[in-house]
Amino acid sequence: MNDKLQFEVTAINSGARARAGRVTTSHGSFDTPAFMPVGTQGTVKALTQQMLEDAGASIILGNTYHLYLRPGYPTINQLGGLHRFISWERPILTDSGGFQVFSLNELRKLSEEGVAFQSHIDGSAHFLSPEKSMDIQAGLGSDIVMAFDECTPFPASREEALASLELTNRWARRSRQRLAELHENSAAAEAVGISIVNKTQALFGIIQGSTFLELREQSLAELVDIGFDGYAIGGLSVGEEKRSMFEVVSHIAPMMPEARPRYLMGVGTPEDIVEAVALGVDMFDCVMPTRNARNGQLFTSRGKLNIKNSRYKDDAQPIDDACRCAVCARYSRAYVRHLYMSGEILGSVLSSLHNVSFYLDMMKSMRQSIVLGTFIEFRDSFLSGLARGQD
């Protein structure tokens, strides 16, 4: 690849495989290990872009599937791309659309060419393929594009998992070819009605293979052979046991190219992220901080706190007295609980802001501890704090 993205490892922790680094894109840099808040429909739910910037989000994720259906990539492309459309000048990663096609659509039809599916909004018929996913992501102009993959269902037999990863790898090759074509040949982009708003889009390949370690190795080897700017571990956090997930991550992460960012997709709890960082993973995304916030579940340094609990009715303390976020600086548990119980929008806003800040602060603490060589101590102390349990 032609340096669509620079990745520099700045520190590796001696006791663990944890590493700190910096990824540079055409929309600036972000430090790793990084957590990417999920901006499904062009918005990290309930938060303004200003809040995200102030909380320290240096990269966010957009969902190709959702933005394709609404407002549509030609609209976003015509308005200058996703960065301009949502007014976010820092890096954006877009997923391939594959995961949502598989998780939101019962009536999909898979073929070598791609996936036919019906919109979950209005039932209209659509078709996604590696080429189409690249067209959309090129139209959006994200800084990191994900190859179109089949997220292998769980559980899967070895045979099924093998067939699935082989399909994913053929699609990865087609993804790479199509994205290069779009970038290098303006007529190709014109032909599908878009203009190229970001010529320096990096492309990540996605490792599949379910819980079969040798299939994970095979998937990775083939992807490395094709060559990507970064590599992601997909098909986890889809129903398998935690033990299986970490068996895969601990096996495959150390085999992933050292000079490229390693991204564990869709993970996870604070505990999961800390453990995966210890295994050498650099990037994460998850809807958990925002989704749980809207359900009244708040993350704290002493474990999860359910703000619906009546014990917080008169509680003048901040959500987490160890937290330095804008919510904890100003509001009490009693107020946030009142907002939640009253169904007020501000309850979702403040809860989401706190949870996203908690995740981002956790990543920052990890990065600092890796640089200082104290990651193991941070991990042990952080995890024992979480385990105290507040719910």
Added chain:
Amino acid sequence: MNDKLQFEVTAINSGARARAGRVTTSHGSFDTPAFMPVGTQGTVKALTQQMLEDAGASIILGNTYHLYLRPGYPTINQLGGLHRFISWERPILTDSGGFQVFSLNELRKLSEEGVAFQSHIDGSAHFLSPEKSMDIQAGLGSDIVMAFDECTPFPASREEALASLELTNRWARRSRQRLAELHENSAAAEAVGISIVNKTQALFGIIQGSTFLELREQSLAELVDIGFDGYAIGGLSVGEEKRSMFEVVSHIAPMMPEARPRYLMGVGTPEDIVEAVALGVDMFDCVMPTRNARNGQLFTSRGKLNIKNSRYKDDAQPIDDACRCAVCARYSRAYVRHLYMSGEILGSVLSSLHNVSFYLDMMKSMRQSIVLGTFIEFRDSFLSGLARGQD
């Protein structure tokens, strides 16, 4: 009254009765004419306190009825009062609860003593009286307390309107007596389970009399006889014609004590507010900017804009290019429309922030024009801008 509130008129426009001034409370000052965003349940819907401060809100309104039912005034009082509970250190006005009892409850029972009603949340039985309303508002510790009134239903016969205003005035006297008792006698507060968190609460009386001008005069005269820190025109914007409303306001506003703030309750559209300022009104509140925002209706200097309209799908312009709010500085109509159509919380947040900012900026422009002696020119130009109509 003992100077619970200072009011200074700083400029009176020569061509109209419009006046600019400053009200000072124990939580600081606000300039008039002032618009008070409505914080029904201890939150101006969808906005953070930081957003309100940045948008220039210098006083907000809290609803006694809603806060009484949830989370309850003993809870708020115990946590230090409404200012501390919601983290808002600028002035707060609380209404008396009367309006909501009448508008949200079919099953209310009115007597000389007060009003029995059922909670709109869980059907539980409650009783509000002038004394109870003062107990609640003292517990909340707002800077401006409203006397407990009966909002005369519309339409009303002359007889009904007379009986209603006389009841309201007897309740006004009882309100004044009770609030003084609570402030002067700590045992009285203790006896109802509250502590006095704000000793310098001002009390406003509410003029009723429906659309009968001589009844409005009678109501005002009796209230002035009792003596209040400010006077409000109630019982308007409840279904009467616009013409009737302005007949009442233009008749009664000039008769209201010059040395006290004049407050027109529950009004209204930008046009209504500008006209009422021209008649000498100083204070306003209305749910319109926030409620309409959540329904996709945005205020602009060229009239209302319905963001649902498909014509805005690809519109890269800000909501109002003459607006200096944080939303117009950053986001396009196309993005706000996308958020609205996708049911995203951020759509409500940005729309509410824009609309509230529009109202606050309009008040600021009016204040400046009054001080400069150009209010008539401002009014004519502003109203003709609105009339261009964008919807």
